[in-house]
Amino acid sequence: MHANASLRAWCATTLLSAGLLLSAAPALAADEFGGDWDDPRTADPAVARPPTAHCTVEILDTHFADFDWHYGQIAPPAACPGPWNKVVLEVDGAVKGVQYDRLGYLQIGGMTVFSTSTPEPSREGIQWHVEKDISAYASLLRSPQQVRMYLGNVVNETYTGVIHIKARVTFYNADRRHPAVAAADSIVALSAERRDGADLVGDIALPANAQRWLAEVYATGSGGGCEEFWYFTAPPQADYSCPAQNGPYREVQVLIDGRVAGIAMPYPHIYTGGWSNPFLWYVMPAPRAFNIEPIRYDLTPYIGLVNDGRPHELRFRVANLPDGASGWTLQPNLQVWRDPRRAVTRGGLLSYELTALANDPAYSTLPDGRHQVDTRGGHRLRASGWLETSQGRVITHVDRIVGNRNLHLWDEGEYHDGVKGDWDDTETVTRIGGGLPSLAVNSQSFGFDGLLSFEPVEDHYRVTTRLKIYDDANALQTPAPGTTPLAQVKRNRFDGEAGWNYGVPRDQRHAVGHSTQRHQRFGSQGCYDHEIGQSNGFVDVDKYRCGQP
Structure with a gap:
């Protein structure tokens, strides 16, 4: 019996229909969950307003x-x-x-x-x-x-x-x-958008005077199937309940006319029913659950290849998906800046290098009988392009390095199932010409260390979820015409544990849970440091070390 898979299926059909936490008893904040709890919140900063x-x-x-x-x-x-x-x-x-x-x-x-x-x-x-x-x-x-x-x-x-x-x-x-935001001149969708298997495909005809080009895609694994928990998947020989031919490595790519033009790590979103334990998320969701961030790609080096007035194919792909897999949502947009003093920007590609994807999901059985999949994957994409603009020749170089280390351990029957995953994604964009040279570095590191356990207790199971999550970023942007110097550090930490009895009457579930989140930001935009904590559904820690609103 695959206990993990069984409980996920049970959660998808029975958890709420059984009336979980609908008791009219008063809240027991000091001891365990009752029938009510505080409104959800996070330690994330509000948007700064001028x-x-x-x-x-x-x-x-x-x-x-x-x-x-x-x-x-x-x-x-x-x-x-x-x-x-x-x-x-x-x-x-x-x-x-x-x-x-x-x-x-x-x-x-x-x-x-x-x-x-x-x-x-x-x-x-x-x-x-x-x-x-x-x-x-x-x-x-x-x-x-x-x-x-x-x-x-x-x-x-x-x-x-x-x-x-x-x-x-x-x-x-x-x-x-407080100057006007330096937003794109236009934001456009793919034309003739369609699905090709799991890929999202469409066409784009860039303006003839395009001088900067970014793509965004909101990418989420969802739907309750294995791709919602893609970091748990294992090669078929492991006989795990979520098999995938090439293991758990996933990468979100953008291709222009069949050439990979952007690579990125997807964020391992955990929604508020995730990891078979909603008690962990009732008051404090996992990072990014309420505000799913898009993945961004700087495609400026490729402008000279596609601003010829003809449609070119853009393809958004989740690389390394199992055959026939579904569950990924891809929602892209394209942002274009035009040269205000030139009708046409002529250009081309100076250099391009995509290293081979390293992906080695090594399956083994440990001496104590546990199963293990140790995955290490990643690679690098470098591209340089030139454009003749009203400010002269501008060369844009984009260098992106992505990597993932995923260690998955479980016992026979999946009664104890844990993953420690780390993802790194760094994009460096250098522009030379058109005024001062500029440099922008955006480096993200995120991941978690979690364990889902099903412990037999008399005639039922005690379900326990333990998770530590981190979501970090460093951003650096040097001065350039029309930009403001930027240096920012983000450190976002979540630590929680929740447990409840499965297979017993409602009043015997004895659910308990506690969690903390601390979100810190430091740099040229000021200081922010906020920590919140909850126990059994009620916030008992809420403190600012700096940046209090």
């Missing part, structure tokens, strides 16, 4: 109880027509009763600007708040646009939680001390 005149526009107020798009509108307000120093999206959610965690995304003008998952509710109900800096999408907001949001949700006699979402956008005017 002290300039601003306007707020309500864009959505709706209830999700289906799998349809829900619509709204947005237009630049008369008192804040732009240019803007910052644009901030705020989303408020509320739900009560019985409901799973759900995945959703919000689009403006057909472009995804926000991707999220939802918390699981108590019977009394919960509320939560998320905000995101969407200044990079400013070009979408200069004219009236349709807003639409998808948040697929089952509501029936068992799953009673209708999810209420309200969203608004606040525009902050630019002034002398």
Whole structure:
């Protein structure tokens, strides 16, 4: 029997329908979970706002109880027509009763600007708040646009939680001390977008005077199958409940006319029903669960190959997927800056090197009978391109290095199943010409060390989940025309444990859980250090060491 797989299947069909945590008994914060708990929150910083005149526009107020798009509108307000120093999206959610965690995304003008998952509710109900800096999408907001949001949700006699979402956008005017955001001139979607197996494919025709080109993709493994837990997968010879021919290494790539033009590590998102233990997430979600960040690629070196007025194929791919695998959502957009004083920028590719992907999922059986898959993967992509612009010849060099170390250990039957995963992703972009040389380095390191256990206790199991998560980043950007010097360090840590009895009446589940999150940021944008903690559903630590709002 594969205990891990059995419990995941049970969670997908029975956890909430059994009425988990719907007891009317008062909360027992000091001892164990009761029927109610605090509203979900994180230690993440709010979006910094400039002290300039601003306007707020309500864009959505709706209830999700289906799998349809829900619509709204947005237009630049008369008192804040732009240019803007910052644009901030705020989303408020509320739900009560019985409901799973759900995945959703919000689009403006057909472009995804926000991707999220939802918390699981108590019977009394919960509320939560998320905000995101969407200044990079400013070009979408200069004219009236349709807003639409998808948040697929089952509501029936068992799953009673209708999810209420309200969203608004606040525009902050630019002034002398707070200049306009250096956003792209246009943000465009793929044309003729289609699926080719698991790949997302479409066409792009760049403007003839393009001088900078970025791609974003919101990439999530989801749907409750093995690709939601892709870091647990193991080669078929391991006889693990989630097999994958080449093990757990995943990589999100972008290809231009069949050539790999960008590589990146996907983030191992853990949603609020994840790891078979919602008790761990009721009050404090895992990092990025409420605000799923896109992966970004600088494609500027390739402009000279594709700004010829003809359509070129772009392909977004999750590399190393098992044959026939599903469950990955890919939502891209393309951001383009134009040369304001030239009708055409002529260019080409100077150099290109993609090293071979190292991926070696080594399966072994340890002397104590446990099974192990030790995976080490990664490689490097370097590309340099030139463009003749109104400021002369500009050379852009992009160097990206990605890597993953994944150590998966489990015993016979998967009663004790643990993963320690570490992902590293560093992109270095150097530009020479067009004024001062510039350098931008964005380095991310993230991962976790977790164990899921099913301990037999008399006639039932005690389910325990232990997780330590880190989400770190270092960013450096040197001065260049139109940019501000930047040096920023992020350290985000989550540490939690939760347990409950499976296979017993509701009043004997004796669920307990505690967790902490500490989010630190230091650098040219100031200091922020916030720690929160909860025990059995109630926040008992909330302190700022700096950056208190």
